[in-house]
Amino acid sequence: MSVTKMTVVRPGMLTTIQDWPGRVGYWKVGVPPSGPMDDLSFRLGNVALGNPEGAPGLESAMSGPALTFDADTYVCVTGADARVRIDGRDVPQWRPVVVPAGAVLDVGPTHGAGLRVYVTVQGSIEIEDYLGSASTFTLGKFGGYRGGTLGEGDILEIEGLHDSDRIRSIPMEHRPVLPSTSNGGNWNIAVTEGPHGAPEFFTRADMDTLYSTDYEVHFNSDRTGVRLIGPKPEWAREDGGEAGLHPSNIHDNAYSVGALDFTGDTPILLGPDGPSLGGFVCPVTVVAAERWKLGQLKPGDTIRFVPVKAAHAAALGALGLERRASLPVVFSSGGDGDDGVIARRDGDTAVTYRRSGDDNVLVEYGDMKLDLALRARAHALHQRVDALNPHGLLDLTPGIRSLQVKVDPDVLPITSLMGLLHEIEDDLPAASELVVPSRTIRMPLSWDDPATREAIARYMHGVRSDAPWCPWNIEFIRRMNGLDSVADVFDTVFAADYMVLGLGDVYLGAPVATPLDPRHRLVSTKYNPARTWTPENAVGIGGAYLCIYGMEGPGGYQFVGRTTQVWNHRYPDQSGSFEKESPWLLRFFDRISWYPVSPEELLDLRADTAAGRGGGVEITDGTFSLAEHDEFLAANSDSIEKFRAVQSVAFDAERAAWSAAGEFTKKERSDAA
Incomplete structure (x- = not known):
């Protein structure tokens, strides 16, 4: 089978490789499907070329790429309206066209309605699958071509024959209808x-x-x-x-x-x-x-x-x-x-x-x-x-x-x-x-880490400066739970065993976990509006839950610190505490406990993890029995209720203060973010 080389002359805006339906089957651990955002235009482009509907292709936003091929190649450009030219000659969208060897296919800026444009190529763009898909997830830095957007000079290989018998046009009545x-x-x-x-x-x-x-x-x-x-x-x-x-x-x-x-x-x-x-x-x-x-x-x-x-x-x-x-x-x-x-x-x-x-x-x-x-x-x-x-x-x-x-x-x-x-x-x-496998995962925690302080400062500068949880999330947690000092917050967090109830709360194996002992169950509210930036592996509390952020991105949990990686960026290579068959560290019903480290020690441990070493994570096998847990709750019911009563009074007082300050009636719009 022939191999054609496609060279990126100009990458366009946010141009990535996607396939359809994307990365299916990993929603439960926080891996999104990715794939084309306008799957209809993308799939029709492949149909026009005689490809499988989901064959890998290119997606751009606002402005398309310029490409050359070292052999004659059929392409089809779909999606939003854009000017498409081959060596300066206008050619139509929604119809397969031949790009002669050495000629430049130039997909210009979108105009009129619509935002994204798609370039599909007859044959198969050869991209190594990541978790079963070629789709690019740029936030996770995996899939597609080196996990990101295409750049000038990138070269991709296309396998397949130049076959005019397979092509077809897409009738006007079948094309997506964009608003006038x-x-x-x-x-x-x-x-x-x-x-x-x-x-x-x-x-x-x-x-x-x-x-x-x-x-x-x-x-x-x-x-x-x-x-x-x-x-x-x-x-x-x-x-x-x-x-x-x-x-x-x-x-x-x-x-x-x-x-x-x-x-x-x-x-x-x-x-x-x-x-x-x-x-x-x-x-x-x-x-x-x-x-x-x-x-x-x-x-x-x-x-x-x-x-x-x-x-x-x-x-x-x-x-x-x-x-x-x-x-x-x-x-x-x-x-x-x-x-x-x-x-x-x-x-x-x-x-x-x-x-x-x-x-x-x-x-x-x-x-x-x-x-x-x-x-x-x-x-x-x-x-x-x-x-x-x-x-x-x-x-x-x-x-x-x-x-x-x-x-x-x-x-x-x-x-x-x-x-x-x-x-x-x-x-x-x-x-x-219920009796399930339940490992104990002991992890380092840099308390009130400088990276989380920076995220709060960014939030106050660019999103909202008057939020009740600013300028210090830990003080806000203390106030909401009726604790005497921030040292009590520290002691409570480090005394707790947090059971993992869900994964992927904020992408890539990020746990949503709660303390098994209700007396360690600190409660908080989430940012409103949400943060636009959170450092990777920040640790926060929202509601009655703790989360470790799997990657950089938006977020709303109240920070307490930062830890080591919960996602193996070296996958499929085995790395440190990560198992060979999966890039996520944690499982449902694992129990997380913390030990304190300085910010400098954490940076060293994060570097160890990135290099494929252990990163200070200790794992011990075990089981969890709900019946035994219920016995523990019954034996400690009096002190648990006492803790909850104090917490409830503080929670109600905070909500009353919010109401008095107009927090629930304040006009907050997404454009504040």
């Missing part, structure tokens, strides 16, 4: 209600406002999520309880790509590089067949969310790749009328089945509280569904008291999935029977 520039870039996007809408989290008036508002796309948007500017919700509750002071806070659960995530009062449409797990309310979710639109939203565009029935969303997807873009946004407006709740079950442990788009069901157990028995129940469901592995199952992602089940609804319809979930639920063992 004359209407200012106004988009209608179909959503289903759920998983967390009215009346439990949003008011009915909030939902009416959501559907009647033209939300504006904020300039601070990217592949992780599209930030929106719009009205602040009234909210149906005063706070998030154990999950945090703000009413947007919930116990961490899995997200869906396309979910409208309210991080505090800031709405963000989660993209294919977004987080898999988090503790914020998502009232609606973009249906799968319309998620391509997220890739073409640009700053200043406006969005109107249109609720549709789940059956209509499924029908839209079933129409196939080539037809779905040309149809009206909805067959009929109006949601299912069930507030995103598909079903409820009563019993010793109540179960709520919530809709999260047309391709996910979020199974929630019990009341909105932190209870390890609920995590045990979700774990039992996870194991059972995973063992059955029904055809059409794509991913299983556990949260604190939940399990998200992602399917291909064309293969495993949601109605069939619900029947299966009900059958399994009837046969699950009692949570008290």
